[in-house]
Amino acid sequence: MEPYIENAVKAMGIKVTGKELFPSYGELSVRDVREKITGVPSPSLAVPFQSPMRPPVMCPGCPHRGVFYVLRQLKLGVSGDIGCYTLGAGAPLEAIDTTICMGASISGALGMEKAHPELAEKMVAVIGDSTFCHSGVTGLMDVVYNGGNTTVIILDNSITAMTGHQENPSTGKTLMGQPAPKVDFVALCKALGVKRVTEVDAFDLDKVKEVVKTEVAAKEPSVIIxxxxCALIIKNTEKPVEVQECTGCKVCLKLGCPALSFDEENKTVLVDTSLCTGCGVCTQVCKFNALRKAGESNE
Ligand SMILES: Cc1ncc(C[n+]2csc(CCOP(=O)(O)OP(=O)(O)O)c2C)c(N)n1
Ligand code: SF4
Ligand code: SF4
Ligand code: SF4
Structure with a gap:
C-alpha cells in the first residue's frame, strides 16, 4: 500500500490527495474509504448476537487433507508454505507449525535443522507444486549444497489452486491454456542432487505414513511427491461414502472435511452426500469401519 501511483501522479505536477488520508498498512474497507472521504462516521455494524464461528477449511475431497492428518499423527514438526495447504495449520488438522512467506518452507526447515541438528528426524517441509516452481527449487538446491538432511513433501495437486486455479510450469499448460513443456519433479529433484525421491498417492494414508517415516529417518535429503x-479441477465419478454403525468416537472429524458433521442427539456422524466426493480418506481413519465407500460391506 505504498503511494506508488500517488507519487507518479504528483511527479506530473498534478495535485493528489492520498496518504494523508489512507494508511500504508491494513485493509481498505468500504467503511474506511467512505469515512475518510466524506468525514462522516459510518454507522455501527454491531449485531445483537454472536455469529457462529466458521473457520476456513479445505474442500471435501482435497488431496492435502490426508497428508496433514498423517503428519499430525506422526507428531512431526512441519515447516509450511503458502497455498491451500496452509489451511493445514488451522483446526482441526493443526499440523503446520510455521509459515513465513512463499517458498520459505524448505530453507526454513534447513535453517532449523542447522540450528538444532536433532530436529532433522522430527520435521518436514511441505510445499505446493506451484510454490515449488516459484521459489522452492532454490531452497532444495541449498539443502543439497549445505549437506542438509531435510525431508521435503511436494504436495502436487496439478494446479495453483489457492489463487484461482492457474496453470504453472508443472501442469503442462501455459496460463492461456496452450500446451507447454511440463516440469518433471522427479528428474528436477534428482538433477539438484537429491537421491531419495518418492512418489505417493495422496489418498493412500498408510503408504503416505510409511514413506514419511522412512524418509525422515534417512540421513540425507529426501523429496516425497x-x-x-485438486478436487475442483477433476470430473469426479466416485460415489459419496456411507455411514453404518458409527460409535460416535469423532476421530473422523479431526480431518476437518466439510462433508462430515456430528448428530449430537443420535451420537452419529452424518455425511452430506451433496458435498462428499467419495475420496475415501475418512474411511481409512475410522477404526470401526463405520464409513464405507458406497456398495462396500463393513464385514
Ligand atoms: C511472493 C508471493 N507471490 C504470490 C503469492 C500469491 N500466492 C498465494 S498461494 C499461491 C500459489 C499456491 O499454489 P500451490 O503452491 O500449487 O498450492 P495450492 O494452492 O495449489 O495448494 C500464490 C501464487 C504469495 N503469497 N506470495
Ligand atoms: S481448491 Fe483444491 S487444493 Fe484448494 S482446498 Fe479445495 S480441493 Fe484443496
Ligand atoms: S464414523 Fe467412525 S471415526 Fe467417525 S465418529 Fe463414527 S466410528 Fe468414529
Ligand atoms: S470421502 Fe470422507 S473425507 Fe472424502 S469427501 Fe467424503 S466425507 Fe470427506
Whole structure:
C-alpha cells in the first residue's frame, strides 16, 4: 500500500490527495474509504448476537487433507508454505507449525535443522507444486549444497489452486491454456542432487505414513511427491461414502472435511452426500469401519 501511483501522479505536477488520508498498512474497507472521504462516521455494524464461528477449511475431497492428518499423527514438526495447504495449520488438522512467506518452507526447515541438528528426524517441509516452481527449487538446491538432511513433501495437486486455479510450469499448460513443456519433479529433484525421491498417492494414508517415516529417518535429503489433483479441477465419478454403525468416537472429524458433521442427539456422524466426493480418506481413519465407500460391506 505504498503511494506508488500517488507519487507518479504528483511527479506530473498534478495535485493528489492520498496518504494523508489512507494508511500504508491494513485493509481498505468500504467503511474506511467512505469515512475518510466524506468525514462522516459510518454507522455501527454491531449485531445483537454472536455469529457462529466458521473457520476456513479445505474442500471435501482435497488431496492435502490426508497428508496433514498423517503428519499430525506422526507428531512431526512441519515447516509450511503458502497455498491451500496452509489451511493445514488451522483446526482441526493443526499440523503446520510455521509459515513465513512463499517458498520459505524448505530453507526454513534447513535453517532449523542447522540450528538444532536433532530436529532433522522430527520435521518436514511441505510445499505446493506451484510454490515449488516459484521459489522452492532454490531452497532444495541449498539443502543439497549445505549437506542438509531435510525431508521435503511436494504436495502436487496439478494446479495453483489457492489463487484461482492457474496453470504453472508443472501442469503442462501455459496460463492461456496452450500446451507447454511440463516440469518433471522427479528428474528436477534428482538433477539438484537429491537421491531419495518418492512418489505417493495422496489418498493412500498408510503408504503416505510409511514413506514419511522412512524418509525422515534417512540421513540425507529426501523429496516425497504426494500426487492427486485438486478436487475442483477433476470430473469426479466416485460415489459419496456411507455411514453404518458409527460409535460416535469423532476421530473422523479431526480431518476437518466439510462433508462430515456430528448428530449430537443420535451420537452419529452424518455425511452430506451433496458435498462428499467419495475420496475415501475418512474411511481409512475410522477404526470401526463405520464409513464405507458406497456398495462396500463393513464385514
Ligand atoms: C511472493 C508471493 N507471490 C504470490 C503469492 C500469491 N500466492 C498465494 S498461494 C499461491 C500459489 C499456491 O499454489 P500451490 O503452491 O500449487 O498450492 P495450492 O494452492 O495449489 O495448494 C500464490 C501464487 C504469495 N503469497 N506470495
Ligand atoms: S481448491 Fe483444491 S487444493 Fe484448494 S482446498 Fe479445495 S480441493 Fe484443496
Ligand atoms: S464414523 Fe467412525 S471415526 Fe467417525 S465418529 Fe463414527 S466410528 Fe468414529
Ligand atoms: S470421502 Fe470422507 S473425507 Fe472424502 S469427501 Fe467424503 S466425507 Fe470427506
Amino acid at each position: 504426494t500426487r492427486r489433483p
